[in-house]
Amino acid sequence: MSTSSLDLARPHARGRPFRPAALLPRAALARLVSPLVLLAVWQLAASTGLLPERLLAAPTKIAATGLDLLRDGTLTSAIAVSVQRAGLGFLFGAVAGVGLAVVAGLSRVGEHALDPPLQMLRALPLFGLIPLFILWFGIGETPKVALVALGVAFPLYLNTFAGIRGVDGRLAEVAEVLDLSRTALVRHVVLPGALPQALVGLRQSLGVAWLALIVAEQVNADAGLGFMINNAREFLRTDVVVLGLVVYAALGLLTDAVVRLLERRALTWRTGFPV
Numbered sequence: 001m002s003t004s005s006l007d008l009a010r011p012h013a014r015g016r017p018f019r020p021a022a023l024l025p026r027a028a029l030a031r032l033v034s035p036l037v038l039l040a041v042w043q044l045a046a047s048t049g050l051l052p053e054r055l056l057a058a059p060t061k062i063a064a065t066g067l068d069l070l071r072d073g074t075l076t077s078a079i080a081v082s083v084q085r086a087g088l089g090f091l092f093g094a095v096a097g098v099g100l101a102v103v104a105g106l107s108r109v110g111e112h113a114l115d116p117p118l119q120m121l122r123a124l125p126l127f128g129l130i131p132l133f134i135l136w137f138g139i140g141e142t143p144k145v146a147l148v149a150l151g152v153a154f155p156l157y158l159n160t161f162a163g164i165r166g167v168d169g170r171l172a173e174v175a176e177v178l179d180l181s182r183t184a185l186v187r188h189v190v191l192p193g194a195l196p197q198a199l200v201g202l203r204q205s206l207g208v209a210w211l212a213l214i215v216a217e218q219v220n221a222d223a224g225l226g227f228m229i230n231n232a233r234e235f236l237r238t239d240v241v242v243l244g245l246v247v248y249a250a251l252g253l254l255t256d257a258v259v260r261l262l263e264r265r266a267l268t269w270r271t272g273f274p275v
Contacts, residue, residue, distance in 0.1 A: 057239035062246070065239040074228070079247060081224040085141065086213050086251075089148025093205065096149065097156030098198070104157075105164030105194070106186065115161075122154045127215050134219070144216035151212035152205040159201025163194030199263045203256055210252045 039059050045051040046058030053061070069075035100118065103110040126147070133143035167190055217226020225244045232240030 053238065054236055055238065057242060062239045062242050065237075066243050066246075069240075069243070075243075075247070078223065078225045078228045078244075079251075082213060082217065082226070082248075083251070085144050085216070085224065086148060086209050089145045089213070090152050090206070090209050092145065093149035093152025093209070094156055094202075097153035097201075097205070098160050100153075101157045101160035101164065101198075105161045106190070118154070118157060122158075126151055126212065130215070130219055139220040143219070144213070144221070147216045148209050148212045151208040155204035155208060156198070156201040159204070160194060160198040163197030163201075164190055166197060167193035196263075196267060199259065199266070203259050206255045206259060207252060210248055210255075214248055 042051070042056075043059050046053065046056070046061075051058075057065075066075065100114055104114045104118075105111070129150070130143070130147065133146055137143040137146060214226060217224045218230055221227040221230070225247055229241050229244040232238075232244070
Protein backbone atom coordinates (compact mmCIF):
# COMPACT_ATOMS: atom_id res chain seq x y z
CA MET A 1 0.00 0.00 0.00
CA SER A 2 1.33 3.47 -0.88
CA THR A 3 2.06 6.22 1.64
CA SER A 4 -0.89 8.30 0.45
CA SER A 5 -3.23 5.35 0.91
CA LEU A 6 -1.95 4.87 4.44
CA ASP A 7 -2.53 8.55 5.20
CA LEU A 8 -6.13 8.33 4.01
CA ALA A 9 -6.79 5.17 5.98
CA ARG A 10 -5.18 6.30 9.22
CA PRO A 11 -8.03 8.58 10.49
CA HIS A 12 -10.48 5.71 10.08
CA ALA A 13 -8.11 3.45 11.99
CA ARG A 14 -8.27 5.83 14.91
CA GLY A 15 -12.05 5.66 14.88
CA ARG A 16 -12.55 9.13 13.37
CA PRO A 17 -14.11 9.80 9.98
CA PHE A 18 -11.86 11.42 7.41
CA ARG A 19 -12.57 15.09 6.85
CA PRO A 20 -10.56 16.94 4.22
CA ALA A 21 -9.16 20.13 5.66
CA ALA A 22 -10.51 22.11 2.74
CA LEU A 23 -14.08 21.27 3.73
CA LEU A 24 -13.80 22.69 7.27
CA PRO A 25 -13.62 26.41 6.31
CA ARG A 26 -16.50 25.88 3.91
CA ALA A 27 -18.62 24.40 6.69
CA ALA A 28 -17.70 27.27 9.00
CA LEU A 29 -18.64 29.81 6.33
CA ALA A 30 -21.96 28.05 5.74
CA ARG A 31 -22.89 28.62 9.38
CA LEU A 32 -22.33 32.36 8.94
CA VAL A 33 -24.80 32.71 6.08
CA SER A 34 -28.03 32.93 8.09
CA PRO A 35 -26.69 35.42 10.70
CA LEU A 36 -25.36 37.66 7.91
CA VAL A 37 -28.67 37.49 6.07
CA LEU A 38 -30.52 38.47 9.26
CA LEU A 39 -28.15 41.40 9.78
CA ALA A 40 -28.66 42.53 6.17
CA VAL A 41 -32.46 42.35 6.48
CA TRP A 42 -32.29 44.21 9.80
CA GLN A 43 -30.11 46.95 8.30
CA LEU A 44 -32.34 47.24 5.23
CA ALA A 45 -35.49 47.52 7.34
CA ALA A 46 -33.89 50.23 9.47
CA SER A 47 -32.53 52.15 6.49
CA THR A 48 -35.88 52.19 4.68
CA GLY A 49 -37.81 53.25 7.76
CA LEU A 50 -39.75 50.01 8.12
CA LEU A 51 -38.09 49.54 11.51
CA PRO A 52 -38.16 52.82 13.48
CA GLU A 53 -35.07 53.62 15.54
CA ARG A 54 -37.19 54.08 18.67
CA LEU A 55 -38.06 50.37 18.43
CA LEU A 56 -34.71 48.96 17.32
CA ALA A 57 -31.61 50.77 16.13
CA ALA A 58 -29.80 49.70 12.96
CA PRO A 59 -26.72 47.44 13.24
CA THR A 60 -24.50 50.22 11.90
CA LYS A 61 -25.83 52.61 14.54
CA ILE A 62 -25.19 50.03 17.29
CA ALA A 63 -21.65 49.44 16.02
CA ALA A 64 -20.93 53.18 15.92
CA THR A 65 -22.29 53.59 19.45
CA GLY A 66 -20.11 50.73 20.64
CA LEU A 67 -17.00 52.38 19.20
CA ASP A 68 -17.90 55.71 20.84
CA LEU A 69 -18.42 54.07 24.23
CA LEU A 70 -15.16 52.18 23.88
CA ARG A 71 -13.26 55.36 23.09
CA ASP A 72 -14.56 57.26 26.10
CA GLY A 73 -14.08 54.26 28.41
CA THR A 74 -17.75 53.86 29.35
CA LEU A 75 -18.11 50.37 27.88
CA THR A 76 -14.83 48.99 29.23
CA SER A 77 -15.63 50.30 32.72
CA ALA A 78 -19.11 48.74 32.62
CA ILE A 79 -17.73 45.40 31.42
CA ALA A 80 -15.10 45.38 34.17
CA VAL A 81 -17.72 45.94 36.89
CA SER A 82 -20.05 43.26 35.51
CA VAL A 83 -17.27 40.71 35.07
CA GLN A 84 -16.14 41.32 38.66
CA ARG A 85 -19.67 40.73 39.96
CA ALA A 86 -20.12 37.61 37.86
CA GLY A 87 -16.71 36.29 38.87
CA LEU A 88 -17.31 36.73 42.59
CA GLY A 89 -20.78 35.23 42.39
CA PHE A 90 -19.52 32.29 40.35
CA LEU A 91 -16.65 31.65 42.78
CA PHE A 92 -18.91 31.54 45.84
CA GLY A 93 -21.59 29.55 44.07
CA ALA A 94 -19.16 27.03 42.61
CA VAL A 95 -17.47 26.38 45.96
CA ALA A 96 -20.85 25.90 47.64
CA GLY A 97 -22.35 23.77 44.86
CA VAL A 98 -19.40 21.43 44.41
CA GLY A 99 -18.70 21.16 48.14
CA LEU A 100 -22.30 20.27 48.98
CA ALA A 101 -22.43 17.79 46.09
CA VAL A 102 -19.29 16.00 47.31
CA VAL A 103 -20.65 15.73 50.86
CA ALA A 104 -24.07 14.52 49.69
CA GLY A 105 -22.67 12.26 46.99
CA LEU A 106 -20.14 10.43 49.13
CA SER A 107 -22.34 9.86 52.17
CA ARG A 108 -25.91 8.66 52.64
CA VAL A 109 -26.09 10.71 55.82
CA GLY A 110 -24.92 13.77 53.89
CA GLU A 111 -27.50 13.12 51.19
CA HIS A 112 -30.37 12.82 53.67
CA ALA A 113 -29.24 15.96 55.50
CA LEU A 114 -28.48 18.22 52.51
CA ASP A 115 -30.46 17.08 49.49
CA PRO A 116 -34.04 17.75 50.75
CA PRO A 117 -33.49 21.41 51.74
CA LEU A 118 -31.45 22.04 48.60
CA GLN A 119 -34.20 20.61 46.40
CA MET A 120 -36.73 22.85 48.15
CA LEU A 121 -34.53 25.90 47.62
CA ARG A 122 -34.03 24.94 43.98
CA ALA A 123 -37.79 25.03 43.45
CA LEU A 124 -37.99 28.68 44.54
CA PRO A 125 -38.08 31.29 41.75
CA LEU A 126 -34.58 32.73 41.74
CA PHE A 127 -35.54 36.27 40.81
CA GLY A 128 -38.39 36.27 43.32
CA LEU A 129 -35.76 36.31 46.05
CA ILE A 130 -34.54 39.78 45.07
CA PRO A 131 -36.79 41.65 47.59
CA LEU A 132 -35.57 39.41 50.40
CA PHE A 133 -31.96 39.84 49.37
CA ILE A 134 -32.39 43.61 49.41
CA LEU A 135 -33.92 43.45 52.89
CA TRP A 136 -31.16 41.16 54.15
CA PHE A 137 -28.11 42.62 52.42
CA GLY A 138 -29.11 46.16 51.47
CA ILE A 139 -28.78 47.67 48.00
CA GLY A 140 -25.01 47.40 47.53
CA GLU A 141 -22.96 44.72 45.80
CA THR A 142 -23.81 41.88 48.20
CA PRO A 143 -27.34 41.08 46.93
CA LYS A 144 -26.14 41.12 43.33
CA VAL A 145 -23.27 38.73 44.04
CA ALA A 146 -25.54 36.55 46.21
CA LEU A 147 -28.11 36.25 43.43
CA VAL A 148 -25.45 35.12 40.96
CA ALA A 149 -23.97 32.69 43.50
CA LEU A 150 -27.35 31.11 44.18
CA GLY A 151 -28.01 30.68 40.47
CA VAL A 152 -24.59 29.08 39.96
CA ALA A 153 -24.75 26.69 42.91
CA PHE A 154 -27.73 24.55 41.90
CA PRO A 155 -26.65 23.38 38.40
CA LEU A 156 -23.22 22.52 39.76
CA TYR A 157 -24.68 20.71 42.76
CA LEU A 158 -27.14 18.65 40.72
CA ASN A 159 -24.67 17.63 38.02
CA THR A 160 -21.75 16.93 40.35
CA PHE A 161 -24.00 14.90 42.65
CA ALA A 162 -25.34 12.91 39.69
CA GLY A 163 -21.80 12.40 38.40
CA ILE A 164 -20.58 11.04 41.73
CA ARG A 165 -23.53 8.69 42.08
CA GLY A 166 -23.13 7.62 38.44
CA VAL A 167 -19.58 6.28 38.89
CA ASP A 168 -19.42 2.57 38.07
CA GLY A 169 -19.51 0.57 41.31
CA ARG A 170 -17.12 -1.97 39.83
CA LEU A 171 -14.39 0.64 39.94
CA ALA A 172 -14.84 0.85 43.71
CA GLU A 173 -14.45 -2.94 43.90
CA VAL A 174 -11.20 -2.68 41.95
CA ALA A 175 -10.00 0.05 44.32
CA GLU A 176 -10.83 -2.19 47.27
CA VAL A 177 -8.81 -5.03 45.73
CA LEU A 178 -5.91 -2.61 45.28
CA ASP A 179 -6.31 -1.60 48.94
CA LEU A 180 -6.77 2.10 48.17
CA SER A 181 -7.63 4.39 51.05
CA ARG A 182 -10.90 6.34 50.99
CA THR A 183 -9.03 9.52 50.10
CA ALA A 184 -7.27 7.77 47.20
CA LEU A 185 -10.59 6.26 46.09
CA VAL A 186 -12.20 9.69 45.94
CA ARG A 187 -9.20 11.28 44.24
CA HIS A 188 -8.41 8.61 41.64
CA VAL A 189 -11.81 7.01 41.00
CA VAL A 190 -14.80 9.07 42.12
CA LEU A 191 -13.78 12.58 41.08
CA PRO A 192 -12.42 11.62 37.62
CA GLY A 193 -15.58 9.58 37.02
CA ALA A 194 -17.80 12.51 38.02
CA LEU A 195 -15.81 15.08 36.03
CA PRO A 196 -17.75 14.84 32.72
CA GLN A 197 -21.08 15.47 34.43
CA ALA A 198 -19.59 18.20 36.61
CA LEU A 199 -18.32 20.02 33.51
CA VAL A 200 -21.84 19.93 32.07
CA GLY A 201 -22.99 21.59 35.28
CA LEU A 202 -20.20 24.13 34.93
CA ARG A 203 -21.43 25.16 31.48
CA GLN A 204 -25.00 25.42 32.71
CA SER A 205 -24.01 27.42 35.78
CA LEU A 206 -22.05 29.94 33.73
CA GLY A 207 -25.11 30.53 31.55
CA VAL A 208 -27.28 31.02 34.64
CA ALA A 209 -24.65 33.37 36.11
CA TRP A 210 -24.97 35.82 33.23
CA LEU A 211 -28.79 35.60 33.27
CA ALA A 212 -28.86 36.29 37.01
CA LEU A 213 -26.42 39.15 36.59
CA ILE A 214 -28.60 40.83 33.96
CA VAL A 215 -31.50 40.92 36.42
CA ALA A 216 -29.35 41.80 39.44
CA GLU A 217 -27.82 44.79 37.70
CA GLN A 218 -31.25 46.23 36.97
CA VAL A 219 -31.84 46.67 40.72
CA ASN A 220 -30.26 49.73 42.35
CA ALA A 221 -27.02 49.46 40.38
CA ASP A 222 -24.80 52.49 39.86
CA ALA A 223 -22.32 50.84 37.48
CA GLY A 224 -22.04 47.89 35.13
CA LEU A 225 -23.71 46.77 31.93
CA GLY A 226 -27.13 46.53 33.56
CA PHE A 227 -26.85 50.10 34.83
CA MET A 228 -25.85 51.24 31.33
CA ILE A 229 -28.86 49.44 29.81
CA ASN A 230 -31.24 50.85 32.44
CA ASN A 231 -30.06 54.39 31.82
CA ALA A 232 -30.38 53.92 28.07
CA ARG A 233 -33.95 52.69 28.50
CA GLU A 234 -34.88 55.92 30.27
CA PHE A 235 -33.69 57.93 27.25
CA LEU A 236 -35.05 55.50 24.61
CA ARG A 237 -31.51 54.69 23.43
CA THR A 238 -32.22 51.33 21.82
CA ASP A 239 -28.72 51.29 20.34
CA VAL A 240 -27.16 51.26 23.81
CA VAL A 241 -29.68 48.71 25.08
CA VAL A 242 -28.95 46.29 22.24
CA LEU A 243 -25.21 46.91 22.58
CA GLY A 244 -25.35 45.94 26.25
CA LEU A 245 -27.28 42.76 25.43
CA VAL A 246 -24.77 41.87 22.71
CA VAL A 247 -21.92 42.28 25.19
CA TYR A 248 -23.72 40.06 27.71
CA ALA A 249 -24.17 37.42 25.00
CA ALA A 250 -20.54 37.69 23.91
CA LEU A 251 -19.32 37.26 27.49
CA GLY A 252 -21.55 34.20 27.89
CA LEU A 253 -20.28 32.65 24.66
CA LEU A 254 -16.67 33.40 25.65
CA THR A 255 -16.96 31.70 29.04
CA ASP A 256 -18.75 28.73 27.45
CA ALA A 257 -15.95 28.39 24.90
CA VAL A 258 -13.37 28.40 27.71
CA VAL A 259 -15.22 25.58 29.49
CA ARG A 260 -15.51 23.59 26.26
CA LEU A 261 -11.75 23.93 25.75
CA LEU A 262 -11.18 22.84 29.35
CA GLU A 263 -13.52 19.90 28.75
CA ARG A 264 -11.55 18.75 25.71
CA ARG A 265 -8.27 18.99 27.61
CA ALA A 266 -9.51 17.37 30.82
CA LEU A 267 -11.38 14.51 29.15
CA THR A 268 -8.82 13.39 26.60
CA TRP A 269 -8.88 9.97 28.26
CA ARG A 270 -12.55 9.48 27.43
CA THR A 271 -13.46 7.87 24.12
CA GLY A 272 -16.84 8.88 22.85
CA PHE A 273 -18.82 9.07 19.65
CA PRO A 274 -16.45 10.12 16.84
CA VAL A 275 -17.01 13.64 15.58
